[in-house]
Amino acid sequence: MANSLTIRNVEAGYGSVRVLYGVSMDVNDGETVVLLGSNGNGKSTLIKCITGIVQPSGGEILLSVDGQQVNLIGKSPEEIVDLGIALVPEGRRLFPALSVEENLMLGAYRKAARARIEENLEFVYTAFPRLRERAGQLAGSMSGGEQQMVAVARALMSEPRVLLVDEPSVGLAPILVSRMIAKIKELKDERNLTVLMAEQNFNQAIKIADRGYIIVHGHIEFEGESADALRNNEMIREYYLGA
Amino acid sequence: MSIDPSLLMNAVAAGILLGGFYAAVALGLSITFGQLDVVNIAHPAFIVAGSYLVFALNGGFGLDPxxxxxxxMPVFFVVGVLVYRVYYAAFERTGRESLAGLAFFFGLMFIIEVLFILAYGVDYRLVETDYIGKQIEIGLLGIPWRMLVPFCAAVVMTGGVYLFLSKTFLGRAILAVSQDRLALQLMGADPIKIKQIAFGLGIATAALAGALLIMIGPVEPTIGRLYIGRIFAIVVLGGMGSIPGTLIAAIILGLAESLVATYIGPSWAPTVAFGILLLTLAFRPSGLLGRQA
Structure with a gap:
């Protein structure tokens, strides 16, 4: 079944500050789409609009999942999660005083995920063997890289159709960033996910991207139909590669 | 001074039984204050309300307390849900819960007390059953039924709440809700609904705790005040919301009070709770089984 996100002319802001100006993008079934941009350009705000944390003031966000199409505007985060979208939030947002396993079990809170909880737990423990070793440890006492593993594993526990990943590189050492990004790609292939990743680390994000968008001051300034198109774009050379 | 073994044995047994009862009294606060950060100082007043309603059911229909x-318990659950809704709408949503919320629960405590003074007066009330007043004799040890039954009921209730919180989806969501509300929404749970249920559960425990309170001794409308210091001391010593911690802390307090009452004098017993509270805050602020990351 095809899963996709269609974002059309989304406007959003905080109070009188506008952040997104008519943003449109598509995330098609089975793709890994990256949303590139440096801090403060609206990446996270767009992710928050998709997950219902911020309500857009205009536009449409359509989710196609299991053959039906739903407009996400006006829905609460818990309703959106119930539809099959999972978010690995920026800063991870684990429950620090709960154990790793309790965090993972909470990931399976959504009704549709409860039936396959045993298999999913086994799946994430196989994907991240470190988490099996640390199952009883409090999440807040783990290193940044391990916490990011918990955050990704917790999102997968909800059996998402569409996985959103917000800034997975924040606070991680470069070697861990590249491992985490590779892991996301691997998990995406194993679980047939559709992935939208917001990231400022261009060189890392581009490694797993099928396509990408560049957002500048709340506008989509460039749409790259392939990783190469992104790599060879003038603006990217200017912004990221210093050329 | 030589220690009379039978006196010591009885003091220890009485302390453990009393401690079990304290666990039932503190359990609800361990959820509402320990997990939800709601400073529900009206909790003992709900317990006394439970005592009077049990008194009415016992007197009216001869029901076992x-x-x-x-x-x-289900009635109290619904009351708890409603109280939390008012508290949320009036204070928590606007971020004014610290002082205004405290005043709210203080006021609630007075209202409950006055209602029962109006209905039943200020005289002590008690319940009657076949077993209250009898005791089991094991050698020199005497275990009164009016202490043993509350102890057993309290341990069963505490165990039930522990299993609920640690083994169910709803329970785990209750453990998570005060740590990161937004993250809980991203798990697909509505934090306000979760808090309502948790608060309802906390108040529901007050119904059974009230029954146990009036079995242990006679009750008057303001007797709950004697328990405010004790239950906060237990929740803090137990480690803010840890259910096994609450049980252990309650038994420690019961034992300490019983030993102090036996060997130093009954008038010193009420100081034990505050002594424990001060020592905990000074030397182990996260409590016995507190989970601090």
């Missing part, structure tokens, strides 16, 4: 307490 424990059974009456269990029957009242």
């Amino acid at each position: 424990v059974l009456a307490g269990i029957i009242l």
Whole structure:
């Protein structure tokens, strides 16, 4: 079944500050789409609009999942999660005083995920063997890289159709960033996910991207139909590669 | 001074039984204050309300007090849900819960007390069953039924709440809700609904705790005030919201009070709770089984 996100002319802001100006993008079934941009350009705000944390003031966000199409505007985060979208939030947002396993079990809170909880737990423990070793440890006492593993594993526990990943590189050492990004790609292939990743680390994000968008001051300034198109774009050379 | 073994044995047994009862009294606060950060100082007043309603059911229909307490639990659950809704809408949503919320629960405590003074007066009330007043004799040890039954009921209730919180989806969501509300929404749970249920559960425990309170001794409308210091001390010593911690802390307090009352004098017993509270805050602020990351 095809899963996709269609974002059309989304406007959003905080109070009188506008952040997104008519943003449109598509995330098609089975793709890994990256949303590139440096801090403060609206990446996270767009992710928050998709997950219902911020309500857009205009536009449409359509989710196609299991053959039906739903407009996400006006829905609460818990309703959106119930539809099959999972978010690995920026800063991870684990429950620090709960154990790793309790965090993972909470990931399976959504009704549709409860039936396959045993298999999913086994799946994430196989994907991240470190988490099996640390199952009883409090999440807040783990290193940044391990916490990011918990955050990704917790999102997968909800059996998402569409996985959103917000800034997975924040606070991680470069070697861990590249491992985490590779892991996301691997998990995406194993679980047939559709992935939208917001990231400022261009060189890392581009490694797993099928396509990408560049957002500048709340506008989509460039749409790259392939990783190469992104790599060879003038603006990217200017912004990221210093050329 | 030589220590009389039978006196010591009885003091220890009485302390453990009393401690079990304290666990039932503190359990609700361990959820509402320990997990939800709601400073519900009206909790003992709800317990006294439970005592009077059990008194009415016992006097009116001859129901066993424990059974009456269990029957009242769903009613108290609903009351708890409603109280939390008011608290949320009036204070928590606007971020004014610290002082205004405290005043709210203080006021609630007075209202409950006055209602029962109006209905029943300020005289002490008690319940009657076949077993209250009897005791089991094991050698030199005497275990009164009016202490043993509350102890057993309290341990069962505490165990039930522990299993609920640690083994169910709803329970785990209750453990998570005060740590990161937004993250809980991203798990697909509505934090306000979760808090309502948790608060309802906390108040529901007060119904059975009230039944146990009136079995242990006679009750008057303001007797709950004697328990405010004790239950906060237990929750803090137990480690803010840890259910096994609450049980252990309650038994420590019961034992300490019983030993102090036996060897130093009954008038010193009430100081034990505050002594424990001060020592905990000074030397182990996260409590015995507190989970601090």
